Structures are given as structure tokens and as C-alpha cells.
Amino acid sequence: MLKQNLQQKLLQKLSPQQIQFIKLLQVPTVSLDTRIKEELEENPALEDLSLTNLNEPEEQYPDRDPDEDTYNGDEDQGPMDEFNIDDYLQDDNVNDYGTRYDQNGDDEDERKEIPIAVQSSFFESLQAQLDLLPLSDKDFSIGKQIIGSLDDDGYLRRPIMSLTDDLAFSQNVIADDEEVEDMLKVIQSFDPPGVGARSLQECLLIQLxxxxxxxxxxxxxxxxxxxxLDEFTRKHYDKLEKSLNMTSIELRGVVNEILKLNPKPGDSNEVSTKQMQVIPDFHIKNNDGVLILTLNSKNAPELKVSRSYQEMFQHYDKASQKDKKLKEAVQFVKQKLDSAKWFIDAIKQRQQTLLKTMNAIMQYQYDFFLTGDDKNLKPMILKDIADRIGMDISTVSRVANSKYVQTEFGTFLLKSFFSEAIQTESGEEVSNKEVKKILEEHIGKEDKRHPLADEKLTDILKDAGYNIARRTVAKYREQMNIPVARLRKEL
Known part of the structure; x- marks a missing residue:
């Protein structure tokens, strides 16, 4: 039976402006240009001054209180008749907030693209080698099908039976498994060595x-x-010496020969093209012991509301008679002007939030940014920074997860400065980064014939005054992608 009743609920809703700001906040500098271009394409009322030649002098953006640049999700725009055209008649020059940061953050050298040598891809190289062979049309089709079925690492993981079916259905080529096997052996003779293998064992054998x-x-x-191969991968060298009746010197030569082989031949031609360009969002400079923080100038695009759309709205708004089509036109123009204004304000608020958050991180980790020594990193969690700047933890997380800062000691992801606290025997709290650094140093200096087990590493840390459990040492070792002692063993 259906019943009607009243319920009172308290729900949290985000305004479109707040959602837009949140999405912009988590976008890194390297992707900001793309996001701005998308907005420029969708909204004709938004203009980029860097792409537009202005024939008339720019008006200065009026001075505004920074507190007025935040959004209010409950703010009512009011009916269309109460819309204030004066909000859009001013020339919104971005220099109000664009020049307060370092405009030299990106010089001409940084704007240049990284040159990448033009070379054929992995699959194009294999196809070129296939084209040089005197093959029948049928064998050529089979070879082409095999090359197209290879994975990016150069392995063939598709069964031979499936390849014969693919040839029959897609190319109308009737071939048996033996013919495909024969062509696969031809492909396996191509460069780079090991290509076309169906397993790691076959890949290594082809190369040897x-x-x-x-x-x-x-x-x-x-x-x-x-x-x-199983004993080799598990580094059971004692078993290998007994099974093959070899001395440790002979086994060392065999192991070194196998380690020279390429387990992923398909990646060899792609290494040079897989370049990740990191554009720092912040720059920190040390000026005689005083740290200076600047925001990358790419974060301050020169955006403005289109003057032609302002004039168009003014013309429509002052029309004496407004029919249905004219009202629709006024509503459309108003919507585009609102959207442009919101986007510009969101960009501005994004810059203020980025600087505020990074400045708090810099002040908290001041000693590290002065020296670059990991041992000077203090324990810091998201809540520490959120409390300092008076913002939510999620806001700090969005800034830290995708932004980079360039220092004199390298470029770092902001997330790397956050760490848990470890208490020493003296009661002092230190960052787990310091413990990881000590672990890395001891593992780097260990005798590879007798690597240090986790229990031994735990004893070393306890002797140094760090009260830490063995399982925690294992967790830190795994976080640093360092294998267990047995897999670090060398002859």
C-alpha cells in the first residue's frame, strides 16, 4: 500500500561554479592549456588575449578584494530582468592576478618543444623486414597477420589456431597450423632478437x-x-652449481650472459619515444637563505570576456520590444557571459589555492628546501597543511597528487613531501622518509653475495635509535621496489 509522508533531509550540494573549480584545481600545468582550449571552443564569449591582437589599449582590471573571488554556492543570480549588465561592461584584463606571480617562471627555452628523433616504430620496422623477403602472397599475408598480432613487448600471446582462424575470416586466406608455425620462425629471425616469442623462455633462447x-x-x-629457468629466476645458485657441476666462477659467467638478454624486445625501439615531460607548477629559489616561491606563469592565462558579446547583450537588453526569439537570444548571451566569467574566476581561485597550499608546504618543510637533504623532511600529513591554510583535506589532496615543484635539488611531486611519523628511542618524531633513506643506504652498501635480510635491517635501525618492527621494514622495502634478500643475491 502506498503512503505519502513528509521528510526533512539535510543535503550538501555543490554549485556549478564549485564543481568547475574543483575540476580545474586537480588539473596539472601540463594539461591546463588543453582544458583552456576546450573552454575557448565551447564558449565564444571567452577570449584568450595571447591569441588575439588588440587594436585598442587594454583597460586595467579594477582592484578587488581577494575575499570577493570565492564562490558562494547559495548565491542567487536573480531573475533575468534584475541582471546587471555593468558586470560585463568592464574589460577583464587578467593582469590583475596574472602579474602578481613571477612571469619569468617559463622562459623561452622552456617553451620550446623537446626534439624527438624521427624513427620507425617497432611494428613498422618488422613490416619493413618482411617486405624485403621473397615470399608468396600467402606467406606474406600470414607474416603480416603475425606481426599485427604481436603485443607491444614483442611477444605473441595469441594461439596459432586463433591466427589461422583470423586469416580465414579477415583475409580469406586458408592456412594450416604448420604454415603459420613456419612463418612464425621467420618472424623470430627478425630484429630485435627475441621478437615473436611465445614465452620468456623462448625469448631468451632465441637470443642465445x-x-x-x-x-x-x-x-x-x-x-x-x-x-x-625457475631456479635461475629464484636465484638458487647453489642448486645450479650442483646440478650443472659448475664452479661459482663459471656460473657467474653464465648468469652475466643471461642478464645481458632483453626480456622485452618490443620495448627496445620505443624507449626513446616514451619521454614524459614534467612541467613544474611551482619554482622555489634560495636567495641567501630566504626561500622564494613563484607560480609557473602558464597557470596565469590571459583570459577575458569577449567585448563583442558584452555589446551584444547590452544591445539586446536595451531593446524596447522583446519578443520570444529576442528573449531567447538574451538568455543565450547571458548564459555564455556567465560561463566565461565563472571560468576566469575559477582560474583565479585555482592560482590562489595553489600558491596558498604550496607556501604552507614550503614553510613546513623549510629546512628540506634549503638543504635538499631527505633527513630534514618532517613528518607531515594532509591534515597538517589543511589546518594551516583553513581548507578541506580533499582540497590539499587534489593539489598534492598532481603538482610538481622545481627546486635547486630537482623536481618533486608534492605528494612525496607527505610522510608518516616514526618515534625514536629519545621520543623524537622523524619522517619515515628518513628511515627509508637509511634502509636504501645500507642495502646499497651490502655484500651482494650475502644480502641483508629484513631481520638484520631491523636490528641495524634499532641500533641507530629507530624503534621499528620487521614488518614495517618489509613494507618500506616494498614501497621502494627493493626485492627480498634472496633476490638481491649476486655471485
């Missing part, structure tokens, strides 16, 4: 068999890969 077959080390390396 292309070396000098009379070399004793190569023969023993082939024997290890064929019969003892």
Missing part, C-alpha cells in the same frame, strides 16, 4: 641461439634457460 654456438658459456646458458 643467435650468438656464437661454439662459445662454452653460451652453451651452458642455453642449458640453464632450457632446463633450470
Amino acid at each position: 641461439k643467435r650468438k656464437d654456438p661454439n662459445d662454452l658459456i653460451i652453451k651452458k646458458a642455453i642449458l640453464v634457460v632450457e632446463n633450470y
Whole structure:
């Protein structure tokens, strides 16, 4: 049976302006240009001064109280008749907030694109080698199908039976499994060595068999890969010495030969093209012991509300007679003007939030930014910064997760400055970054023939005054992508 009743609920809702600001806040500098171009394409009332030649002098943006630049989700725009045209008749020169930051953050050298050598891709290289072979049309189609079925790392993980089905359905080529196998062996003879392998073992064997077959080390390396690959990967060198009746010196030569091989041949041609360009959002300079924080000038785009749309709205608003079409036109122009204004204000608020958050981080970790020593990093969590700047933890998280700062000691992700606290025997709290640094130093200096186990590392830290459990040492080691002691063992 249906019943009607009244309920009172308290819900939190975000205004469109607040949602827009949140999305812009988490966008890093490297992606901000793309986001601005998207907005410029969608909203004709928004203009980019850097792309527009202005024939008339720019008016100065009026001085405004920074507190007036925040959004109020409950703010009512009021009916269209109460809309104030004066809000849009001023020329919104971005210099009000664009020049208060360092405009030299990006010089001409930084604006230049990184040159990348033009070269053929991995698949194009294989196809070029296939084109040089005197093959029948059927074999060429099979070879082309095999190349197209390879993964990016150069492995063929699709079964031979599936390849024959693909040839029959997609190219109308009837081939049996033996013909595909024969062409696969041809592909496996291509460069880079190991391409077309169906497993790691086959990949390593292809590369070893292309070396000098009379070399004793190569023969023993082939024997290890064929019969003892599991023991080799687990570094059970004692078992290998007994099973193959080899000395430690001979085994060291075999192991070194295998380690020279490329387990992912397909990635070899792609390494040079996979360049990640990191554009820092902030710059910190040390001026005689005083840290100076500047915001990347790319975060201050020269945006303004279109003057033509302002004049258009003024013309429509002053019309004596307003029919239905004219009212729709007024509503459309008003919507675009509102959207442009909100976007400019969101960009401005984004800059203020970025600077406010980064300044709090810089003040908190002042000693680190002066010296660059990880041991000077203080324990710091998101709540510490949120309390200092009077913002929500989620806001600090959005800033820290995707922004970079350039210092004299390198470029760092802001998230890397946040760490948990470890208490020493003296009661002092230090950052777990300091503990990780000590672990890294001891592991780097260890005897690789007898690497330090987690228990031994725990004892070393306790002797140094760090009260830490073995499971915590294992957790930190895994976070630094350092394998267990057995896998760090070398001959």
C-alpha cells in the first residue's frame, strides 16, 4: 500500500561554479592549456588575449578584494530582468592576478618543444623486414597477420589456431597450423632478437641461439634457460652449481650472459619515444637563505570576456520590444557571459589555492628546501597543511597528487613531501622518509653475495635509535621496489 509522508533531509550540494573549480584545481600545468582550449571552443564569449591582437589599449582590471573571488554556492543570480549588465561592461584584463606571480617562471627555452628523433616504430620496422623477403602472397599475408598480432613487448600471446582462424575470416586466406608455425620462425629471425616469442623462455633462447654456438658459456646458458629457468629466476645458485657441476666462477659467467638478454624486445625501439615531460607548477629559489616561491606563469592565462558579446547583450537588453526569439537570444548571451566569467574566476581561485597550499608546504618543510637533504623532511600529513591554510583535506589532496615543484635539488611531486611519523628511542618524531633513506643506504652498501635480510635491517635501525618492527621494514622495502634478500643475491 502506498503512503505519502513528509521528510526533512539535510543535503550538501555543490554549485556549478564549485564543481568547475574543483575540476580545474586537480588539473596539472601540463594539461591546463588543453582544458583552456576546450573552454575557448565551447564558449565564444571567452577570449584568450595571447591569441588575439588588440587594436585598442587594454583597460586595467579594477582592484578587488581577494575575499570577493570565492564562490558562494547559495548565491542567487536573480531573475533575468534584475541582471546587471555593468558586470560585463568592464574589460577583464587578467593582469590583475596574472602579474602578481613571477612571469619569468617559463622562459623561452622552456617553451620550446623537446626534439624527438624521427624513427620507425617497432611494428613498422618488422613490416619493413618482411617486405624485403621473397615470399608468396600467402606467406606474406600470414607474416603480416603475425606481426599485427604481436603485443607491444614483442611477444605473441595469441594461439596459432586463433591466427589461422583470423586469416580465414579477415583475409580469406586458408592456412594450416604448420604454415603459420613456419612463418612464425621467420618472424623470430627478425630484429630485435627475441621478437615473436611465445614465452620468456623462448625469448631468451632465441637470443642465445643467435650468438656464437661454439662459445662454452653460451652453451651452458642455453642449458640453464632450457632446463633450470625457475631456479635461475629464484636465484638458487647453489642448486645450479650442483646440478650443472659448475664452479661459482663459471656460473657467474653464465648468469652475466643471461642478464645481458632483453626480456622485452618490443620495448627496445620505443624507449626513446616514451619521454614524459614534467612541467613544474611551482619554482622555489634560495636567495641567501630566504626561500622564494613563484607560480609557473602558464597557470596565469590571459583570459577575458569577449567585448563583442558584452555589446551584444547590452544591445539586446536595451531593446524596447522583446519578443520570444529576442528573449531567447538574451538568455543565450547571458548564459555564455556567465560561463566565461565563472571560468576566469575559477582560474583565479585555482592560482590562489595553489600558491596558498604550496607556501604552507614550503614553510613546513623549510629546512628540506634549503638543504635538499631527505633527513630534514618532517613528518607531515594532509591534515597538517589543511589546518594551516583553513581548507578541506580533499582540497590539499587534489593539489598534492598532481603538482610538481622545481627546486635547486630537482623536481618533486608534492605528494612525496607527505610522510608518516616514526618515534625514536629519545621520543623524537622523524619522517619515515628518513628511515627509508637509511634502509636504501645500507642495502646499497651490502655484500651482494650475502644480502641483508629484513631481520638484520631491523636490528641495524634499532641500533641507530629507530624503534621499528620487521614488518614495517618489509613494507618500506616494498614501497621502494627493493626485492627480498634472496633476490638481491649476486655471485
